[in-house]
Amino acid sequence: MQKQTQLSQLIVLGCGSSDGVPRVTCLTKKTQTDYCKVCHEANPFNKSQKLGNDERSKNFRRTISLLLKITNSNSKDQTKSPFYHIVIDVGKFFYASAMEWFPQYDITHLDSIILSHNHADACFGIDDLRDWSKHLGQDGTMIPVYMHKKDEHKITEQFPYFESSVQEAKEKGGGGVPALEKRELIDGKPIEIVPNFYIQAFIVNHGQVDSLGFSFEGPNHEKIVWCSDVKFVPEKSLSFFENLDMLFLDLVYDLNHKQHSSHFNYDDSITFIRKHKPKQTYFVGMNHTVDYRTMNEKLKKEFEHDQNIKAELAYDGLVVQF
Numbered sequence: 001m002q003k004q005t006q007l008s009q010l011i012v013l014g015c016g017s018s019d020g021v022p023r024v025t026c027l028t029k030k031t032q033t034d035y036c037k038v039c040h041e042a043n044p045f046n047k048s049q050k051l052g053n054d055e056r057s058k059n060f061r062r063t064i065s066l067l068l069k070i071t072n073s074n075s076k077d078q079t080k081s082p083f084y085h086i087v088i089d090v091g092k093f094f095y096a097s098a099m100e101w102f103p104q105y106d107i108t109h110l111d112s113i114i115l116s117h118n119h120a121d122a123c124f125g126i127d128d129l130r131d132w133s134k135h136l137g138q139d140g141t142m143i144p145v146y147m148h149k150k151d152e153h154k155i156t157e158q159f160p161y162f163e164s165s166v167q168e169a170k171e172k173g174g175g176g177v178p179a180l181e182k183r184e185l186i187d188g189k190p191i192e193i194v195p196n197f198y199i200q201a202f203i204v205n206h207g208q209v210d211s212l213g214f215s216f217e218g219p220n221h222e223k224i225v226w227c228s229d230v231k232f233v234p235e236k237s238l239s240f241f242e243n244l245d246m247l248f249l250d251l252v253y254d255l256n257h258k259q260h261s262s263h264f265n266y267d268d269s270i271t272f273i274r275k276h277k278p279k280q281t282y283f284v285g286m287n288h289t290v291d292y293r294t295m296n297e298k299l300k301k302e303f304e305h306d307q308n309i310k311a312e313l314a315y316d317g318l319v320v321q322f
């Protein structure tokens with residue numbers, strides 16, 4: 001009998017805004033008036049800060065990326081990994097995220113990549129996938145890269161690896177051609193992303209473009225949504241936020257009334273979770289206006305009379321066990 005393939009861990013590879021935190025321009029400003037406390041505190045090269053994993057600043061944030069570690073219950077072959085690895089979004093800081101977290105969490109191969117939209121902080125790490133597709137892909141198989149039709153043209157224009165033949169790809173790109181295979185992601189349609197594990201994408205507005213949110217289940221049918229780049233959720237996608245056990249949601253900055261052109265601000269995110277009441281929310285996508293400790297205290301106060309809502313910031317390297 002076919003055993004169920006189950007989600008075993010979610011690992012946040014990156015949870016910062018498109019600039020990442022710290023911003024280099026903040027590190028070069030040192031006067032009292034323009035001193036950015038968050039960026040200076042987050043700076044891993046600040047020699048006055050203690051480093052190491054335990055001491056790592058939770059304000060240090062690379063671009064958005066989530067790794068899903070899935071148990072392959074059918075794997076009897078001892079030479080193969082007992083886990084499937086799926087990554088949502090490989091942005092411009094993906095290489096650095098992978099360098100830090102993959103050895104620590106034993107991520108030796110990648111089975112599937114999913115892209116939310118075509119911005120640099122979501123897909124410019126495609127180039128770094130060469131390493132895994134050429135050397136670490138199981139049995140030399142292609143790594144499927146799922147993208148929506150809305151993003152296909154821009155992404156394939158930038159990365160010719162998805163051409164129909166290796167020869168064509170070489171002519172356009174030069175050098176080694178990674179074993180990546182373009183697959184279509186259709187919003188509203190569940191896709192078997194690795195054997196017996198399904199993810200459903202849905203459309204959200206992200207300012208001038210659309211982005212995708214992703215819905216999937218934990219081992220006990222926990223309803224989980226990852227929605228990292230959103231300005232507003234259209235009516236047709238609202239049902240994905242009903243009865244959620246866990247939500248990862250965009251919250252770009254801690255400036256209460258200032259609207260952002262393509263992301264939820266503090267007020268947007270708080271109003272949204274008050275309405276939809278997920279059991280647990282982790283915010284992602286924060287820029288340098290958000291201090292980890294201060295914001296978590298603010299969130300605690302915000303929901304002190306609402307025991308059913310648990311909301312806190314994610315951080316790079318956060319692991320959620322299932």
Ligand SMILES: [Zn+2]
Pocket residue numbers: 022023026036037038039040288
């Ligand atoms: Zn700053």
Ligand SMILES: [Zn+2]
Pocket residue numbers: 117119122206229
């Ligand atoms: Zn974006």
